[in-house]
Amino acid sequence: MTRTPVNVTVTGAAGQIGYALLFRIASGHLLGADVPVKLRLLEIPQGLKAAEGTAMELDDCAFPLLRGIDITDDPNVAFDGANVALLVGARPRTKGMERGDLLEANGGIFKPQGKAINDHAADDIRVLVVGNPANTNALIAQAAAPDVPAERFTAMTRLDHNRAISQLAARTGAAVSDIKRLTIWGNHSATQYPDIFHATVGGRNAAEVVDDEKWLADEFIPTVAKRGAAIIEARGASSAASAANAAIDHVHTWVNGTAEGDWTSMGIPSDGSYGVPEGLISSFPVTCKDGAYEIVQGLDINEFSRTRIDASVKELEEERDAVRGLGLI
Ligand SMILES: NC(=O)C1=CN([C@@H]2O[C@H](COP(=O)(O)OP(=O)(O)OC[C@H]3O[C@@H](n4cnc5c(N)ncnc54)[C@H](O)[C@@H]3O)[C@@H](O)[C@H]2O)C=CC1
Ligand SMILES: O=C([O-])CC(=O)C(=O)O
Incomplete structure (x- = not known):
């Protein structure tokens, strides 16, 4: 055909x-x-x-x-x-x-x-x-x-998502393919929040497997959030092949769907879920099916996560207000 x-x-x-x-x-x-x-x-x-x-x-x-x-x-x-x-x-x-x-x-x-x-x-x-x-x-x-x-x-926050999976795999000794349900929340910037509280490693809760909030706060999150700058520092140019790979992943998943029991991260217009003001383009956990995506609902957001999601969303609101002030939206 x-x-x-x-x-x-x-x-x-x-x-x-x-x-x-x-x-x-x-x-x-x-x-x-x-x-x-x-x-x-x-x-x-x-x-x-x-x-x-x-x-x-x-x-x-x-x-x-x-x-x-x-x-x-x-x-x-x-x-x-x-x-x-x-x-x-x-x-x-x-x-x-x-x-x-x-x-x-x-x-x-x-x-x-x-x-x-x-x-x-x-x-x-x-x-x-x-x-x-x-x-x-x-x-x-x-x-x-x-x-x-x-x-x-x-x-695109799929590069951040992939970076976070890779860091978590390295820390836990698990294979990348054993890590599911990781989430990037917020902006593709240094304020982004990579969330492992709902992620699983070989079927076990990732935060419990890691069991080290200090590593999470002082190493994992900054490493993921500042990875772009670290690549620029090392390569003398920004991420290109990994960014292209993430773009391929993003569209492929959107069109062809997420695997059963897993989700991905996409920057999408908020519908107000998880307290993110409607209309802001913010990263969420999403499942994709039949060419459409849906925000994963009903996740418990603990205090550690709430503070970080709010900080990134605040930055997105500031950017939105700035482009509104410039008459761009
Ligand atoms: N969301 C993400 O995770 C990531 C985003 N990026 C961003 O991706 C962008 C592109 O990165 P590179 O390819 O490394 O940059 P680059 O500078 O190598 O290429 C950008 C190209 O865009 C072209 N261009 C500029 N204005 C244009 C316009 N109005 N219409 C059509 N083409 C135009 C330029 O001529 C240039 O060829 C940058 O903004 C970079 O910060 C990079 C890595 C990750
Ligand atoms: O700052 C840049 O151009 C690169 C970037 O977004 C990243 O690698 O995440």
Whole structure:
């Protein structure tokens, strides 16, 4: 049976994450080994030539599932008929830049992209924002797309989720595959809260297996939350292959579902669950089924967790208020 190709738009295609991401999308890791894809690469004019070079390499892989590559600097063209959009390109913080300047510069990218998605994307569009500050960039794009259901706009905290699983596996000596139900709450920033109180290691409660609140507070949480900075320090460049891998995981899980008995973490518009103000794009524990996600309900939040979730949510509220003040939402 011939399937209609899925249109996947990637912004910032000539960047380092783009380079690690596109080959995996084209080889079937994003949506499945039987799903053909068409790629749309969006870059700024200065990035077009490098994107063309990457497209040449994609051609040279002769991927059986890749049914075409378009390259453009026009968001209206890039998102035309898009089924999946990976918004990776963003304005990085440069020396001397204030937080407000950073939010404003990214507003200039994510607001027009949100509008282009609103006007041109396919009805089943699913958006993942990777470019930082990811949660608030997702909020800006979502606000500019009133005709698209809000829940289709998500922000990436899967890298944090994967980092936390890896750290917990190292500490407990368990295999990564034995760790389930880990949660990242809040913002993709240093305030994020990786929560092991509901996680399991080989079926046992992770917090009980670890039984060391000091390790949790002083080592595990800061290691996960500051891992991005540690990678920059070590590599001289930010996480790229692991970020691309997490983007693949995020969309694959969203479309194909979470495993029975497990959940994942996604930055999604809050419905007010767990005291997170409605509309904020915050990370939650979610299960995915039939292409939709649901927040895991009914978890007991202890005092240790409550303080940390609230701190990250407060930061998200401040970012939201700042972009509101700038007229971006
Ligand atoms: N959410 C997460 O867990 C993570 C997020 N990131 C973020 O991902 C973003 C991309 O990272 P890298 O690929 O390493 O950066 P990079 O600087 O290598 O690439 C960014 C690319 O985006 C392009 N770009 C800029 N504005 C654009 C626009 N308006 N439209 C289309 N393309 C545009 C640039 O020309 C560049 O090629 C950064 O914001 C980074 O902070 C990185 C790691 C993890
Ligand atoms: O700060 C960055 O660009 C990198 C980042 O988000 C991460 O590695 O988590």
